[in-house]
Structure formats: structure tokens, C-alpha cells
Amino acid sequence: xxxxTQSPGTLSLSPGNTATLTCRASQSDYSSSxxxxxxxxxxxxRLLIYxxxxxxxxxPDRFSGSGSGTDxxxxxxxxxxxxxxxxxxxxxxxxxxxxxxxxxxKLEIK
Amino acid sequence: QVQLMExxxxxxxxxxxxxxxCAAPGFNNYALHWVRQAPGKGLEWVALISHDGVNxxxxxxxxxxxxxxxxxxxxxxxxxxxSLRAEDTALYYCATNGREGSWYGxxxxxxxxxxxxxxxx
Numbered sequence: 001x002x003x004x005t006q007s008p009g010t011l012s013l014s015p016g017n018t019a020t021l022t023c024r025a026s027q028s029d030y031s032s033s034x035x036x037x038x039x040x041x042x043x044x045x046r047l048l049i050y051x052x053x054x055x056x057x058x059x060p061d062r063f064s065g066s067g068s069g070t071d072x073x074x075x076x077x078x079x080x081x082x083x084x085x086x087x088x089x090x091x092x093x094x095x096x097x098x099x100x101x102x103x104x105x106k107l108e109i110k
Numbered sequence: 111q112v113q114l115m116e117x118x119x120x121x122x123x124x125x126x127x128x129x130x131x132c133a134a135p136g137f138n139n140y141a142l143h144w145v146r147q148a149p150g151k152g153l154e155w156v157a158l159i160s161h162d163g164v165n166x167x168x169x170x171x172x173x174x175x176x177x178x179x180x181x182x183x184x185x186x187x188x189x190x191x192x193s194l195r196a197e198d199t200a201l202y203y204c205a206t207n208g209r210e211g212s213w214y215g216x217x218x219x220x221x222x223x224x225x226x227x228x229x230x231x
Contacts, residue, residue: 001170037218090218097158
């Protein structure tokens with residue numbers, strides 16, 4: 001079973017700063033499945049990044065994903081007020097199909 | 111944008127059953143999933159059903175108690191939950207991947223707004 005560990009648990013930054021969120025997997029992501037989601041209070045999660053580095057439809061280029069194997073990063077440049085939210089990473093395992101989420105990183109306004 | 115819309119949540123006693131529905135017009139050719147989120151907690155994948163309803167997979171915490179199904183003639187996804195426990199209390203989302211056709215997909219780019227299930231005596 002894959003375990004995803006996100007760090008930090010909470011990140012306090014100011015608008016205009018750059019946020020760096022990390023996700024470490026207990027097993028290598030052989031299927032290049034690592035995804036990142038943003039969730040705001042009272043809303044469903046929104047897919048930001050899939051395949052570790054591809055931006056989903058409509059996601060601004062301030063959001064970028066990188067990494068491979070077991071270590072992944074979500075970088076948010078030039079933080080906007082609407083970026084303050086909780087972010088989750090997620091990985092897919094194919095045999096049998098199962099989907100694992102990290103515990104989340106809360107990005108809060110400093 | 112095509113919507114997913116869940117219904118059927120409510121308050122139920124431990125040990126009882128409940129069936130959730132998700133209206134999924136336009137998604138007959140896509141695998142569908144249930145994902146849940148306990149109050150104030152993170153996301154947990156619950157179950158997956160293939161586009162044709164043949165293949166079904168479950169998370170460890172619900173296997174043997176929950177059953178996923180779909181009726182493509184009604185464009186509806188279901189989750190039959192039995193032997194409910196307090197730890198099943200959560201907001202239940204239906205979700206899918208709209209990029210990968212009939213394959214299961216590696217992530218979720220379409221989500222409903224969720225339906226809340228509270229298991230309490």
C-alpha cells in the first residue's frame with residue numbers, strides 16, 4: 001500500500017511569495033500518476049496537476065509540478081489571495097487499481 | 111460543463127444501511143468513483159466501477175460492506191452502504207476522469223459537490 005506524506009502540514013506565506021509544497025511516496029510512482037488538488041472550504045477538490053507536471057485545463061501557469069520516483073513538488077509562484085487553500089497530492093496504483101491521497105498541506109495567509 | 115450531482119445522504123444509525131446516488135449525465139462511457147472526506151479530514155478513495163459496470167474495486171476500509179453499481183440507462187452511479195460505522199461519517203463525492211475515455215484514469219478532474227452521511231445513534 002502506497003503512503004503519501006506531505007510537508008509541511010501548514011505553510012504561512014504572504015501574497016506575492018512563492019509556495020513550495022512537497023509530497024513523498026513510500027513507493028516509486030512507476031505509472032507517472034502523481035496529481036495535485038486544491039480544495040477551498042465548502043468546495044470539492046479541483047485538479048491542478050496530473051502526471052506530476054501537466055497542468056489541468058484552466059489552471060494558471062503560476063502552478064507547476066515537478067518530481068519523479070518518490071519525491072514530488074508543487075510550486076505556486078506569485079501567490080494570489082485565492083490560492084490560500086488546502087492542497088492534496090494523490091497517486092494511482094494499478095494492481096489492483098487503488099488511489100491514495102496525502103494528508104494535505106494548508107496554505108494560509110501570513 | 112457536465113455536472114455530477116450526488117444525493118441520498120443523511121443521518122443513519124450504526125449498523126444500518128444507506129444508498130447514495132450520483133447523477134452523471136454524459137459519463138456513460140467513463141469509469142466512475144466514490145471519494146469521501148470525513149469532517150475536517152483529508153480525502154479517501156472509496157470505490158471504482160468501470161464504464162460498463164463489469165469491474166469494481168474498493169478501498170480496504172469499505173470492502174465487503176459497500177457495493178458500487180451503475181445504471182447507464184438512468185445515467186446514475188450508486189453506492190450501497192451496509193453495516194455503517196461512525197467512522198463512515200463523511201462527505202461522499204462522486205468523481206471521474208474525463209480525459210482517459212473508458213479507462214479507469216489515474217486522477218479525478220470532475221467532481222460533484224458531495225452528499226453528507228452521518229452515522230450516529
